[in-house]
Amino acid sequence: MSDAPVRRIGDRDRKPELAIAGKLALEFDVHLHTLLSPDSEVPLDVYPALAIALGMKRIAITDHLDFDPREPGTTLTPHYRRVEAIEELRRTFGDRIEILLGVEISYDRPYDKEIRAHLASHHYDLTIGSVHPGIDSPFLRSRSAALAGRGADATADYFEETLAAAQSGLFDILGHMDYVRKYVYPHIPTAAFEAAPELYEPTLKALVETGTALEINSSGWRQRTGVPYPIPQAVRRYRELGGEYVVSGSDAHQPDWFALNFDRARDLLLESGFEELATKKWRSSGERWPIPR
Numbered sequence: 001m002s003d004a005p006v007r008r009i010g011d012r013d014r015k016p017e018l019a020i021a022g023k024l025a026l027e028f029d030v031h032l033h034t035l036l037s038p039d040s041e042v043p044l045d046v047y048p049a050l051a052i053a054l055g056m057k058r059i060a061i062t063d064h065l066d067f068d069p070r071e072p073g074t075t076l077t078p079h080y081r082r083v084e085a086i087e088e089l090r091r092t093f094g095d096r097i098e099i100l101l102g103v104e105i106s107y108d109r110p111y112d113k114e115i116r117a118h119l120a121s122h123h124y125d126l127t128i129g130s131v132h133p134g135i136d137s138p139f140l141r142s143r144s145a146a147l148a149g150r151g152a153d154a155t156a157d158y159f160e161e162t163l164a165a166a167q168s169g170l171f172d173i174l175g176h177m178d179y180v181r182k183y184v185y186p187h188i189p190t191a192a193f194e195a196a197p198e199l200y201e202p203t204l205k206a207l208v209e210t211g212t213a214l215e216i217n218s219s220g221w222r223q224r225t226g227v228p229y230p231i232p233q234a235v236r237r238y239r240e241l242g243g244e245y246v247v248s249g250s251d252a253h254q255p256d257w258f259a260l261n262f263d264r265a266r267d268l269l270l271e272s273g274f275e276e277l278a279t280k281k282w283r284s285s286g287e288r289w290p291i292p293r
């Protein structure tokens with residue numbers, strides 16, 4: 001196992017300049033939130049500057065887009081504003097780093113048609129589909145105490161949705177596959193999920209079948225669960241099933257979360273048998289992103 005130190009928000013020994021002080025472990029961070037998301041206040045130029053300081057070659061800005069009209073990510077930032085923001089960043093930083101127009105879309109089956117129509121008529125360089133417990137979800141923090149004592153199978157509805165997201169074929173990447181763990185923790189502990197591979201299996205198979213990339217979302221290492229999304233067992237199983245496409249995202253909502261714990265993500269990927277980061281689209285266009293050893 002990796003002996004890279006786990007760094008969490010609130011660690012007293014963790015330097016605030018860690019993102020810049022850290023070594024370059026992976027060549028891009030494709031999951032980043034800015035003030036164009038309702039839950040982040042990071043100015044747009046922060047991540048390009050950090051990435052250049054680290055020596056990264058590519059980043060993707062992936063602010064939230066929701067289709068449930070009750071969610072704040074629904075109307076906050078129209079597509080044209082996202083395009084303008086990326087064009088401005090490219091004018092400033094484009095000679096030193098590639099900046100992709102990305103998006104993180106909350107996937108929910110009732111909105112499949114609307115999401116499909118949106119993606120058919122709006123261009124993004126990179127799309128992440130993620131399942132987020134919504135306003136009515138039993139997995140919201142405010143309700144999850146009711147699940148105390150239950151097994152991980154109590155979250156089966158969440159995994160049904162990740163399966164549908166993977167099967168939809170709409171996205172380049174499935175984001176933080178077992179994010180529900182964050183919400184139900186500690187009432188349902190991570191060990192319960194590690195003991196329930198059957199929850200993961202259908203979604204992992206659907207990812208392989210549709211050529212959708214699995215995101216190693218490093219945010220779990222800095223959160224209370226201390227385990228990335230998805231759990232390492234699922235990353236290894238995806239590889240066993242023939243999964244080829246993996247990417248790394250820190251899901252930063254603050255500057256010092258940028259690329260945080262990417263040394264651990266790299267170790268996990270190498271241990272799981274991956275040699276390259278890729279999406280199907282990048283691989284098809286001949287791009288190679290070997291994972292540094």
Ligand SMILES: [Zn+2]
Pocket residue numbers: 104130132175176
């Ligand atoms: Zn998310």
Ligand SMILES: [Zn+2]
Pocket residue numbers: 031033104251
């Ligand atoms: Zn995110």
